Amino acid sequence: MNVAFVSNVVYPFVKGGAEKRIHEIGKRLVANGHSVTIYGRHFWEGPEVITNNGIILRAVAPSTELYTGERRSITEALEFSTRLIPTLRHHIDDHDLVVASLFPYFPVLASKFTTLGTNTPLITTWHEVWLDYWEDYLEHLALFGKGVEYITAKTPHCSIAVSSVTADRLTEIGPSRDEIEIVPNGIDVDQIKSTQPVNDGFDILYAGRLIQDKNVDLLLEAFDQVAETAPNITLGIIGDGPERDSLKRQAQNLDHADRVTMLGFLKEYDDVIAHMRAADIFASPSTREGFGITFAEAMAADCTVIAAEHPESAASEVIDDAGFLASPTVDDITHVLERALSGDRPNTEPTTRAQRYDWNTVAEQAEQCYQQAINGDWK
Structure with missing residues (x-):
């Protein structure tokens, strides 16, 4: 299979849980003979397209600050998503599957736009579902955060959750429980x-x-x-x-x-x-x-x-x-x-x-889910 991951941050140049998950699963997919490309920001030195651990890294936007104070920058997410669309659309026929990193949501919506009119399925991995937590995080802008989360959940895609708790929360705004696969986060x-x-x-x-x-x-x-x-x-x-x-x-x-x-x-x-x-x-x-x-x-x-x-x-x-x-x-x-x-x-x-949380086990579960989506066998 040929997999495209979408993540504005790319490990090991930015070290966080979601991007590490993509890196660990991606390098194991490569070891199993699959092709993997990550579409992200240009956080690394050198040309816009490089190979790291067998994974192709393709920059669609320059590096920038991700946070405004304690919060993720909405402007950054929108700018990355806008730049993503033409590049991913140009290469979409090369990929059997697009896996979009969830937060901060806009890249998921942009990825969905690029797959319209194609047979390329979209998967999103839900690490959390915030619901009312938006009121603490964005205060007077909470309705905006809730709205974007709701639209993302309702956007047709194959949903993976990292736990049953997250899956159950997702059902409050999106797919039914039997449509969600559980693939936990991993460790070495x-x-x-x-x-x-x-x-x-x-x-x-x-x-x-x-x-x-x-x-x-x-x-x-x-x-x-x-x-x-x-x-x-x-x-x-x-x-x-x-x-x-x-x-x-x-x-x-x-x-x-x-x-x-x-x-x-x-x-x-x-x-x-x-x-x-x-x-x-x-x-x-x-x-x-x-x-x-x-x-x-x-x-x-x-x-x-x-x-x-x-x-x-x-x-x-x-x-x-x-x-x-x-x-x-x-x-x-x-x-x-x-x-x-x-x-x-x-x-x-x-x-x-x-x-049970070793990356080898987690990557095997993820690979099975990706193949399911490609074969049209999602629940």
Whole structure:
């Protein structure tokens, strides 16, 4: 098969979850004898068309800033989508399939436009479905965000969701549940297992964005309570975000502030994994996770994972019985932390559960879905 991926950001020149997924699946498709092209922005040095890991990278727009403050730039997305149309349309007959990266939606709509009048199917991978979260993200422009998400969901295409939670949310505005395939996000299990742990690790670790939905404030309070009877335990917080300053103040005012370290954002992925490999417990009481890749990474690193049980989080689906769930309250997080610190292990070994998220397994599932779409056998 000849696959076209559409993504304004391209890994490894921009390092994020969605573009890494395309890269990992793409290079495995190439290894299986398929042809893969990524249509993106020109974030790399050299000519507009290059080959990286066997994948053809074709620039349709110059590199630019992706964010305006804390939010993705709408202007950037519109400009990229406008530039995408003539280039992809010119090459559309070369491809058996177009796979468009979802956020920020406009490239999906542009990709659909280029496939009109052809037999080339369009697939979109849904990492999250925001619905009412647009009110927090865009405030007075929330109706605009909801409208674009709704139009994208209603646009005819083959839908892949990274979790059942995301698929269920998608059905509220788009296709029926039996029309959606589930292909989870992936990790490199061997890379994680072979990473050397840091020498000065923490007993309990958090890694992720410092935003309200992650509930790091609850974790800090729970840790402070647990530290009353566990005098040697330590907590490390990896990440950055709009809640950073308030969380730093909170950490400094804890009774056991000397045992909490805010490490900030770690640029190198291996550095984050090295801390996971050194930790006994990975705790993230987030209540909004379309998938939750850090849970899979922590399981591969053989951490006891503690996550929040919440209808808008896929954590329970990702970890199943290979970790522990807590309600997003200080008391329950405290209780589960104490349980894990006492040596209680989950029913399924975390490393065993993590294997289902290895990129080789995920790429195989994706390849089957792509072939389904090409054959016209989508549900």
